[in-house]
Amino acid sequence: MSSATETLCGQAFGARHDHMMGIYLQRSWIVDGAAATILLPLVTFAAPIFRLLGQEEDVAIAAGNMSPWFIPYVYYLVFSLTIQMYLQAQLKNEVVGWFSAISFVLHILLSWIFVNKLELGTAGAMGALTISTWSLVIGLLVYIFGGWCPNTWKGFTKAAFADILPVVKLSISSGFMICLEIWYNSIIILAAGYMKNATTAISAFSICHNILAWEFMLSVGFLGAACVRVANELGRGNAKSAKFAIKIILSTSIVIGVVFWVLCLIFGEEISHFLTSDEEVAETVSSLVVLLAFSILLNSVQPVLTGVAVGAGVQSMVAFVNLGSYYIIGLPAGILLGYVVHLEVQGLWMGLLSGVVVQTLILSYIIWRTDWDEQVNKASERLRRWFLKSEKDSIESSTPA
Structure with a gap:
């Protein structure tokens, strides 16, 4: 929120x-x-x-x-x-x-x-x-x-x-946007607990998820940068600068994501043995390395897109995208591949990845098609509607010339 x-x-x-x-x-x-x-x-x-x-x-x-x-x-x-x-x-x-x-x-x-x-x-x-x-x-x-x-x-x-009610509405949509994403990952991990070898599955899944979370810490910085820059430029009324900021932040984040993607593909198996002494868990982690690498790559794009949406104040739109991508596509796909097709942990992670892919593609298309001049007008209208004069301005306006 x-x-x-x-x-x-x-x-x-x-x-x-x-x-x-x-x-x-x-x-x-x-x-x-x-x-x-x-x-x-x-x-x-x-x-x-x-x-x-x-x-x-x-x-x-x-x-x-x-x-x-x-x-x-x-x-x-x-x-x-x-x-x-x-x-x-x-x-x-x-x-x-x-x-x-x-x-x-x-x-x-x-x-x-x-x-x-x-x-x-x-x-x-x-x-x-x-x-x-x-x-x-x-x-x-x-x-x-x-x-x-x-x-x-x-x-x-x-x-x-x-004007508390508009803030409540924006806060609730922000909360749902974040919660839907956090719950998605938690439910996938919980689903791993019902595998035949649940202990190994959860351990391997948790290791991979922690690696992804470590890389995500860098992406959170780009999320914040995207949010602040886009919000500042929209408030300033500069649509062109907002679009330019999105391109720069997204390009920088993708370059860093590609570096970690390559490192994961090269050293993935060594990392698995470094993080656990259990050979069975290490082998399971090794089998997830390729999927983990592509998750890391997407991790460099998705947070930036979310940051852009937050900066523009369209959290409710992202919440609906998350709901459809994660819970209508990603989660059912993971359950289907993991338990029906019997791909076990790999199937669950494929489902998780499919949800993120769909979400990233939809957000990319929406942001690409966004009329940023219109977003400037919306930001201006929001600021005008909620604007209150400062005490200094109020005193000056009430003082006779």
Whole structure:
């Protein structure tokens, strides 16, 4: 849901509606905070939910013991994601990077103290996570409130409660867009658990999925860059620059993707033996190397296209594309190839890949056919409709000449 902040703040920054960025940030806190509170029972009642799903009692008890620790983490996400997108929209990526690095170092240090030295176990690990993550939020809030964002943060205002419904709609479509993608991968991994040799299948699938996730971390950077650049240019009213930014970011991401694609094809089997000592799991991973390589290649395209869509504020369109590509094509194809055609893990991954291929092709076609001048007009209309005068402008307009 926080990607709505990227759209609104990015376009506002491009249009030089700087004071509106702080209002959009506060609206995002209200909407995302309410959503987190509504979903909180899923965390607090983890133990009975796990029992209802048929999990073993020791697993349910462990989930129940850990669930209270996730409550502060849920609210950390509300502030962390929105603040980072607010800062990135105004090209303050370096600030986010430095604070994140400090939080990461603190997390390692606290984990070592709480888990290794004090032997607090899971509670220690979760405590370290809570302290380190909230240190990031507190640091970023100090940066914003301390006067380092003078043009975009004018303080708390009642205006944040105005025009909430459009923000809710954009946030919900953003949430569905992301969730449909995350759930897709999770369901595919879950489906691997019903194979004949489930332990080997899940282990191999998880290894390949982690490799894909590592490469995806680079792609997320291009996703953010695409979102910010497109949103800024649309807000600025420059359709030509938006199209040029898309071409540059997409080309750069594809080049990096090709490099990792080649490396995966060359060293795939060696990587499988490096990551596991189980020969059967290593062989299964090796059998997935070619499919993994093409997944990595697509990983260099799909996030950029999603970032472009977020920058343009068309998350609902991407959500429908994800729904059709993943759940109408990809998931049934994976089940069919894995269980009916008996291709096992390879069949599941083929299905996963087919969904991503369809999604990438559809998004590529939509973006290629997009009238960016029309998108500029839509962004301008959105900004005009939600625009509120700053206190300075209001005072000047009310002062007689």
